[in-house]
Amino acid sequence: MMQRRILLAATSAGLATSAVGLANLGANAQPAGPYTLPPLPYAPDANEPSIDALTMTIHHDRHHAAYVANLNAALKDHGQLSALPVDQLLARLNEVPDTIRTAVRNNGGGHANHSMFWLVMGGKGGAPTGPLAEAITRDFGGLTALQTAFNRAGLGQFGSGWVFVTVDRAGKLALIARPNQDTPLSEGGRVLFGNDVWEHAYYLKYQNRRADYLTAWWNIVDWTKIAVRYDEARTGTLTI
Numbered sequence: 585m586m587q588r589r590i591l592l593a594a595t596s597a598g599l600a601t602s603a604v605g606l607a608n609l610g611a612n613a614q615p616a617g618p619y620t621l622p623p624l625p626y627a628p629d630a631n632e633p634s635i636d637a638l639t640m641t642i643h644h645d646r647h648h649a650a651y652v653a654n655l656n657a658a659l660k661d662h663g664q665l666s667a668l669p670v671d672q673l674l675a676r677l678n679e680v681p682d683t684i685r686t687a688v689r690n691n692g693g694g695h696a697n698h699s700m701f702w703l704v705m706g707g708k709g710g711a712p713t714g715p716l717a718e719a720i721t722r723d724f725g726g727l728t729a730l731q732t733a734f735n736r737a738g739l740g741q742f743g744s745g746w747v748f749v750t751v752d753r754a755g756k757l758a759l760i761a762r763p764n765q766d767t768p769l770s771e772g773g774r775v776l777f778g779n780d781v782w783e784h785a786y787y788l789k790y791q792n793r794r795a796d797y798l799t800a801w802w803n804i805v806d807w808t809k810i811a812v813r814y815d816e817a818r819t820g821t822l823t824i
């Protein structure tokens with residue numbers, strides 16, 4: 585087990601370096617932070633069969649790592665901005681200089697969106713209980729209705745993007761889709777959970793069958809963790 589962990593860590597480091605290389609950064613220009621890639625909170629195969637281990641590994645170790653590296657690179661001369669937690673950075677995009685605003689929007693959004701994404705998976709699907717279940721019934725007419733609308737929004741998102749369920753301080757839920765790495769965090773909102781509909785999230789296993797991916801994704805959602813996020817939203821402590 586320990587050997588496997590070391591191997592995984594070594595592989596992650598190598599892939600992160602490759603991602604930086606792809607961003608056309610010289611080795612000496614690689615920023616050390618301040619934003620960092622959070623570890624996957626479970627083994628790469630924890631979401632099988634809905635999401636295969638190879639997709640999880642590439643998605644986390646290469647795609648997410650690249651967003652982090654590119655965000656750090658964009659902000660390397662902007663210490664005051666890069667001192668902000670990523671959710672606050674995204675909420676203050678209008679204060680980011682024009683020259684780096686698009687890079688911060690795309691890569692900061694990518695960092696926040698993927699950090700959220702790993703956290704809401706690793707479960708066994710099913711249905712939520714308690715206040716979250718009541719909110720879903722109140723705002724969507726029930727879990728099945730939410731899942732139908734969510735999958736439709738994900739399928740209807742042309743090109744790359746995300747589907748989110750947002751939550752406000754009163755616990756009110758809403759469904760939105762956004763292109764690219766745009767996030768409700770840049771619109772003063774909070775994300776309860778969301779699914780990544782970029783092809784890199786599903787193409788190895790599902791190819792062009794995004795609808796099948798959207799359906800299977802519900803089987804590995806962790807409603808316990810989402811319920812904690814729901815409570816945090818209502819107490820004002822939910823970040824990414």
Ligand code: MN3
Nearest residue numbers: 647780782785
């Ligand atoms: Mn992605």
